[in-house]
Amino acid sequence: MSEKIHYFDHAATTPTHPEVVAAMLPYFTEHFGNPSSLYGLADESREAVDRARGQVAAALGASPAEIFFTAGGTESDNWALKGVALANREKGDHIITTAIEHHAILHTCEFLERQGFSVTYLPVDRYGMVDPAAVEAAITDRTVLVSVMTANNEVGTIQPIAAIGAVAHEHGVLFHTDAVQAVGNVPIDVDAMQIDLLSLSGHKFYGPKGTGALYIRDGVAIETLVHGGGQEKGRRAGTENLPGIVGLGAAIERACGDIPGHAARVAALRDRLLDGILERVPEVTLNGHPTERLPGNINISFAGIDGEALLTLLGMQGVCASTGSACSSGEEAPSHVLTAMGVPPALARASLRLSLGDLTTGADIDFLLDALPDAVARLRRLSRGHA
Amino acid sequence: MQFTETVMDHFTNPRNVGVLEDADAFVEVGSSECGDTTALYLKIEDDRIVDVRFRTLGCAAAIASSSMATEMIKGKSLEEAWALTNREVAAALGGLPEPKMHCSVLAEDAIRQAINAYREKQGLEPW
Numbered sequence: 158m159s160e161k162i163h164y165f166d167h168a169a170t171t172p173t174h175p176e177v178v179a180a181m182l183p184y185f186t187e188h189f190g191n192p193s194s195l196y197g198l199a200d201e202s203r204e205a206v207d208r209a210r211g212q213v214a215a216a217l218g219a220s221p222a223e224i225f226f227t228a229g230g231t232e233s234d235n236w237a238l239k240g241v242a243l244a245n246r247e248k249g250d251h252i253i254t255t256a257i258e259h260h261a262i263l264h265t266c267e268f269l270e271r272q273g274f275s276v277t278y279l280p281v282d283r284y285g286m287v288d289p290a291a292v293e294a295a296i297t298d299r300t301v302l303v304s305v306m307t308a309n310n311e312v313g314t315i316q317p318i319a320a321i322g323a324v325a326h327e328h329g330v331l332f333h334t335d336a337v338q339a340v341g342n343v344p345i346d347v348d349a350m351q352i353d354l355l356s357l358s359g360h361k362f363y364g365p366k367g368t369g370a371l372y373i374r375d376g377v378a379i380e381t382l383v384h385g386g387g388q389e390k391g392r393r394a395g396t397e398n399l400p401g402i403v404g405l406g407a408a409i410e411r412a413c414g415d416i417p418g419h420a421a422r423v424a425a426l427r428d429r430l431l432d433g434i435l436e437r438v439p440e441v442t443l444n445g446h447p448t449e450r451l452p453g454n455i456n457i458s459f460a461g462i463d464g465e466a467l468l469t470l471l472g473m474q475g476v477c478a479s480t481g482s483a484c485s486s487g488e489e490a491p492s493h494v495l496t497a498m499g500v501p502p503a504l505a506r507a508s509l510r511l512s513l514g515d516l517t518t519g520a521d522i523d524f525l526l527d528a529l530p531d532a533v534a535r536l537r538r539l540s541r542g543h544a
Numbered sequence: 545m546q547f548t549e550t551v552m553d554h555f556t557n558p559r560n561v562g563v564l565e566d567a568d569a570f571v572e573v574g575s576s577e578c579g580d581t582t583a584l585y586l587k588i589e590d591d592r593i594v595d596v597r598f599r600t601l602g603c604a605a606a607i608a609s610s611s612m613a614t615e616m617i618k619g620k621s622l623e624e625a626w627a628l629t630n631r632e633v634a635a636a637l638g639g640l641p642e643p644k645m646h647c648s649v650l651a652e653d654a655i656r657q658a659i660n661a662y663r664e665k666q667g668l669e670p671w
Contacts, residue, residue: 463580465603469547469555482578490578506579539561540581540601 163521165478167453167514168310174363180407184400192397202399209406213370216413218346225389226402229369230337230358234261236371237333237354240379241302242269249299255279255287256497258306262335284446285314285498293324302331307339311481311494312445313454322351337361341412342451353377364408368401423513424452426522431455433526438533453513458504462536467509470532481508548638554608559615562597569662573654580606584654588662591622605644612636613651622659626671
């Protein structure tokens with residue numbers, strides 16, 4: 158095993174930035190008061206939570222009163238879907254989403270179907286793009302919510318969110334977006350993009366794991382799922398994760414401070430890597446949209462190999478990446494996202510996701526451009542008997 | 545996923561890879577669980593496997609299982625090769641993580657199907 162790590166898995170998680178850790182530290186030991194307490198020690202905690210709420214709101218173009226802290230993107234997605242469905246049951250029982258959502262959305266929809274709701278799973282085109290006209294065609298007088306992710310976690314395709322939001326609102330339907338992969342990479346403005354609810358997760362933009370938020374537009378009817386104390390205006394009970402909330406606020410402020418600059422730096426590295434792969438390795442296919450994609454995402458299939466075997470070979474050299482299929486009993490293989498895009502099963506199993514970010518350097522790109530062609534050629538010789 | 549040193553050795557330096565142009569038996573088998581495929585070639589003399597080659601499209605466990613299985617059946621009689629189980633292949637690899645045990649089944653299936661293909665070619669009943 159190589160000692161040096163070449164990290165190409167920023168879509169899975171990111172390290173907590175040292176500035177974020179520094180912002181969090183005093184709230185473990187020094188300012189540890191429970192924000193719900195009445196004495197002076199709690200004042201600093203309350204102020205810190207309010208400050209973080211403002212930082213999240215500013216990043217989204219929202220007001221602080223519309224931000225609710227959660228334990229991450231999965232909880233935010235669950236709350237948005239179940240909460241809106243339950244609170245609006247008398248208006249309707251139909252939800253529209255897409256076939257390429259994260260399992261936090263898809264499994265929640267399956268749960269709601271078992272509770273009597275109906276769900277339309279919209280198809281996508283070969284690039285993983287949702288057609289706003291298809292959203293409109295699927296809306297019925299029983300539809301209460303449209304949920305479409307801002308950017309896909311596997312192939313990076315960025316959806317026409319403003320157009321989809323406009324379609325939903327023309328029909329009086331609420332619009333939720335899972336923006337877990339988008340925040341920090343794509344500018345977000347909940348008003349301009351006509352978003353009513355938005356999920357985000359701290360550890361995707363160099364914040365701490367186990368932190369997240371749900372943006373809920375003022376006036377949206379949503380049921381409470383976590384009952385207990387009166388935290389978060391009585392909508393999400395439980396003692397606040399004070400250091401985590403402080404870290405989330407610091408991380409989103411940092412990540413959204415210069416999105417164009419960050420995106421340009423990462424996209425330049427990504428393009429160099431992609432061009433290099435296409436030049437050096439034959440029989441490869443780029444999955445996802447050629448231009449409307451996250452700056453740090455490459456999802457590519459290498460005909461004639463198994464993606465997991467490629468990951469194992471690269472892993473021996475310290476490369477951390479991801480694949481769209483896992484050869485394990487009980488796993489869904491290949492990826493539901495690639496399948497929905499019409500990628501043939503053999504190519505879906507041969508996929509590799511490389512997600513770049515703050516940790517990626519030019520030296521990492523050079524290393525991978527050296528290692529990848531050899532690894533692919535080696536596996537192709539094994540599987541096809543090529544000389 | 546954590547593999548044993550033996551698995552990693554057979555994955556990175558697989559034995560008996562390739563094609564036997566004059567094979568007496570050839571099969572290509574696939575796993576319905578994960579889409580792995582193995583092509584197996586046997587050269588048989590006097591009911592004994594004198595040479596064997598494979599090509600596998602699959603994960604590290606599938607490739608290592610194929611490699612180890614070919615090592616284990618080379619020189620064996622068809623009866624002895626038929627008796628080889630996937631658990632013996634996995635044990636020879638120092639063990640496989642439970643979610644990967646099905647990869648060793650692919651090797652067992654390939655050997656048995658190849659032996660039956662040979663028997664049928666000889667006008668014998670398949671085992």
